[in-house]
Amino acid sequence: MTTTATNQSEITAAVRAPGTPAPAPRRRGPEGWRLREWLFEGIRWIILLALAALFMYPLLWLVSASLKPRGEVFDNRLIPKTFTPENYVEVWDRLPLLSWLGNSIFIAVAAALLMTLASSAVAFGFAYFRFPGKNILFGIVLATMMLPGAVTLIPNYLIWKYLGFLGTHVPLWGGALFGSAFYIFLMRQFYMGVPRELFEAARVDGCGYFGLFTRIAFPLTLPSAIIVFLFEFQAAWNNFTGALIYLNFGDVEDYTVPLGINYAMTQFSPTAGGEGDYQYVMVAALVVTLPMLLLFAFGQRYFIQGLSSGGLKG
Template sequence: MTTVEEAAARSAAGSHTGSGIQWWRIRAGVSEVLRWVLLLALGIAFLYPLLWLLSASFKPRGEVFDNALIPKTFTPTNYVEVWDQLPLLAWLGNSVFIALAAAFLMTISSSMVAFGFAYFRFPGRNLLFGLVLATMMLPGAVTLIPNYLIWKFFGALGTNIPLWGGALFGSAFYIFLMRQFYLGVPRELFEAARIDGCGYWALFRRIAFPLTLPSAIIIFLFEFQASWNNFTGALIYLNFGTPENFTVPLGINYAMTKYSPTAGGQGDYQYVMVAALLVTLPMLILFAFGQKYFIKGISAGGMKG
């Protein structure tokens, strides 16, 4: 092959290679666009109920269920009138107290039990831990009647004590989660602290718990959310007195019944929409402040797994 033919062949090969690279870039760009379109569509699908709720809260009574995201008649006075129509402030106060108490007690009790299973070595430890985990297999409906009878025996029916008192005994799932974190803490730290004169409580308070704080914050967030959304418990233990003693989920249900035309109401569901939107704000704020701990705890748990 002559020099001219070799140059032509190299030129043709380079042309094919360049075309291949250009085609690969086009495919990569199209894939990137499709991925963003899919993510945007899924994001809109998840956000649509919240956007609908926000729109309905600014509508008058006759337009609440027209499915229009932009209100035809903008009615911001709903946010003023709702405080006169419903004891919303009392519901928020009750739910905040119960959720904070349940989350705090659940975090501390589960952490202490988990530390005991992770640090102490005693006969039957694995068997006892297995029994604790076995309680996760029990459906919640199985324990409803026994728990109700226990709280009735203590005279706690009609109070909010049953909604946070059970957190004193921890949760099997949270105990398992915290135990895995405690097992990742080097035992040499505890041994060195014991040599320096630290007691068992000091080991937990000064070493174990601070080192596993992200996981504790995860438990706090999860339990706060579970307690905030606990409708069944409030329906069982609080559905005896006045509406001012209700929690947020039970209060929203009460408002739906109050404004229902079948119950003698006028269909003023715009106040229910405003109340439902306002009671979601504490959860959004809590997640906004605890998000970095949530991500840190999940990533740490994945590394330990």
């Protein structure tokens, strides 16, 4: 009898009149849901804190090693047994760190500015102008990204040698005058998102092509230009191979930061006649890391703004 009544209720629910709201499903008590949410939230925070500690450990180790004396640099203690803050004062006398910082800042700023302007101009040309063979030419530009850096290393060296710029900083930022295929592709996508009607209206008002680029296209896609600037600044700041090739035979004070730290590691090594004063290398490595941290902390919001505006089409 009970089974028959149950089947009859199921059939009645299946053939109920249209528009009749379905019965509300059974819900668990609020305490069960809250317990599950707290459990998931706790697991998520544990995973995030573990990953944060994993990524922060090298930086914390570097800070700790920079505050240790010579014999305790590599003892793997995060809290130094003997604090030696005077390392941050003595490093300026032991190494030409100020000259290395000045050289790297000049090269990185020059390379980033030139790369941003050159890539932006070329990208605007591919996005705005219409001419025969544009797609083929753009494909050739993108094809250059397929070439490994080692393939063009010797030709570039011979070019700079012929021009007489070996031993100078020019090869480290001069190549930025010709732009980059990746940055050209990136900024072209931003420029194609700008409504073409804006350019046509400006042309009616008598604005030239240079004005279209400087007054409309570039200001509207400024977040993308900042992204390119930050990426190229980091690439130029960390460029060890270029400095090793073009500056390694010059004066030590003309070195950049990566080459200078490599020089310090060699000079302080006991195998090269040094006394193992690696604490100064740790201080130098930490000091030269701070500008990049500050730069990316300042430009972090432009990454999100650039990605969000890049997805909008006019």
